[in-house]
Amino acid sequence: MTDSSKTLVVVDYGSGNLRSVWQAAVHAAADTPWQVTLSNDPAILRAANRIILPGQGAMADCMRELRASGLLEPVLQAAQSKPLFGVCVGMQMLLEHSEEGDTPSLGLIPGRVRRFALEGRLQPDGSRYKIPQMGWNRVHRSAAHPNHPMWQGIADGSWFYFVHSYYAQPDRPEHCAGYTEYGEPFASAIVRDNLFATQFHPEKSADQGIALYRNFLRWQP
Template sequence: MTDVAIIDYGMGNLRSVAKAIEHVAGDRSVVITSDPAVVAAAKRVVFPGQGAMPDCMRELDARGLRPVVLEAAATKPFLGICIGQQMLFEHSAEGDVPGMSILPGKVVRFPDEGMVAADGARLKVPHMGWNEVWQKKPHLLWEGIPDGERFYFVHSYFVAPADAALTAAETDYGLRFTSAVARANIFAVQFHPEKSAQAGLRLLDNFIRWAP
């Protein structure tokens, strides 16, 4: 049985995710897979994604992976990353497409105008680079990670949960947005832990040990 299955639906740099998880996984098996049977049998699942939401949803369905993602999100430790977080919600303004409706809420875009930092500097979209992540509730995946730690972001859209209790962290970029969500066996982040140095590795290590 696979310990960690990283879902491959043709979108994103999955090798960098796999290498980061392998770094903290010890003797646990880590596989990149598009085989629903392998995902279904894995002990825990990572759901990454890069690119545009409409393309990601189309490719997920083209590979017949939607049912096994829904099952995994309901039954086992599940980590969503970047678009893999956004796809969990009901609808995205990017391409005006429905998501998987695993979590209530929508995906919205940063404003193109009027985005300014606290010092008055103009902010560009996409939000790209390192930024602080402020924890909103305790969670095992935050263990050993200081509040306000910096993680790496690349995105123009972000999730707006319909239930405030879902928000596990927030980040400021012209406005305060939800940068991590958590419910039961699901934890999902807008930032890229695999690109976030020691803090990202610690979060992935915590995920490997998490038993919700």
């Protein structure tokens, strides 16, 4: 395809936050040749140059909806061949298994999704850890990917917006692109070849989030 017809498709399988993701991606793509589309059409997904896989709510529901929508196959095909950005549960689905509802997931990145085990523990300021982690936390670049192109222009330790009770635990350190402290450090951004995914919500993370989506449009994995 030429530069004048690049398409970014946000996968519409019924996830709650897809409209926010789509709007933020449209904003990020302003003044670029990219066309941003929200679509549940497998043919449009197959033709897309890049894919964003959103996800919100329970993992089992997201997996079921993705299958029921007929979009699982084009998403897996995209994961083999083109840049794919997973968000929140859309990130968690990339791993092999989630403790949430004991749910097998896509298995594209070795590792599991676990629930925060912070009950009864206190934060450094003496208040108790709350689950979900809800709010803004810092994302640090991982030792494996200090200069990943997705981090371009985004300072180490930048703030992003999180809402989650489960977190990804990739088996291999090279699949961690960024980490965040909540009780323990956990992988808040993961990466493998043409796959990049975040536990936090770029679409709700103000300028830094838009910058990350903009980097995704430029990324050449």
